[in-house]
Amino acid sequence: MSQRRVSLLMLVCSLVGGVIGFLVGEVMLGKLSGEIPQWLLMGLYFGQYAFFVGLMCLIAEMISPRLNGVGWKQRYLGFSWKMLVPSTFLMVGAVALLLQLLYGSSFQQASGANNIIMVLDTSGSMQSSDPDNQLFKAAADMVQRMDNDMNIAVVTFHDQTNVLQPLTELNSQAAKDEVVKKLLQYPRTDGGTRIDLALQAGLDQLQANQMANSTVVLMSDGYSDLDVPAALAPYKQNQVIVHTVGMSQIDADGTALLQKIAAETGGSYFNVEHADQMTGIFGQIYDMSRTDRNIVSERTGATEDSMFYAITRVVSVLIIGALLGLALGLIFDNRHLAKSFTIGGAVSGLLAGLVLEMGLSSIDLLDMVVRLLACSLLAVILTLFTLFVPASTSGGASFAKRRLNTRQSPRALDAGNQSSKRFDL
Structure with missing residues (x-):
């Protein structure tokens, strides 16, 4: 005999647990992002x-053993407590860790840049738009922030280009100080704006070394004629992101060009209203270049619209949801509930994955709401599937009871089966 039941108390409690997990997860994202690897962060998050x-x-x-029966509470509650951490935190966390490794792998685009090429405008117009030379101070601050595994190159341009710093490894504070010194002591220059030459000079630095895992930061306040498809073809072919920084109030045409360059390469455009904002903007760009993809955050850059990573995210959350359902079945030591919760978890994981994939954006508050919705769906829907997948009320529902019965005599086995009819689902 099979019955379809639902525990409203479990539904509410599961939602409460999902909200608690969401809140703890938000704290972890805020405190640990950038401090620990993304695969470890996602393992802890979902665990x-x-x-x-x-x-x-x-x-x-x-409180109310509606699904698993009074017999479970009397005989197997201790076993359920022992299974809680291994079935949830350890099992789900370990699988989430592996899924994040897959999602963060560089099948199409490197997770983070190891090479940053700064291409800086030193044309005559910069003397009026940046009288205090904030551009080079911002560049110097960015170099000081960089990790020791980073490589940096600096190219300046007006109507000519100059390689101020060839691509070099920042493997020590002395190496950083040397680059910073060159930036802060660079003299003022004059001349026009040749963005075409600037892009080619940045490309030359990459081709002389390695194109992989590279980001270009292009700052200019002017405009120049540019064959955009031809100039950007090598960047796009090698999936090199170009972030651009401009001043719309100085030159609207230049702003449109910089926006197009960023959009074509999967980068972002940053508008500067006052020169003293450039330090903060360069810091944002560096953080973006070092941020790996993770399952619960917005995907940016060249893989933003990637169908491969979209599917990978949704499938990953589906698997996590199914494992969460299986974990509940293991906790309750009931194979019928395990089946019900696993199917429900897969469905809720699919919906939660779609919510994350379609809802995440660059707005922090909105992203929090999206994650809250996904966490709530994942927690609630799986508990409803006991309405759709019936649980047997005959013996053999419990994994532990099946193991116990195999060690009993035929007479004891028969007595156990008769007894189980009073306690099993």
């Missing part, structure tokens, strides 16, 4: 989320 959902579901069934 703790699964733990809180499992904990609250276990508490709900302890």
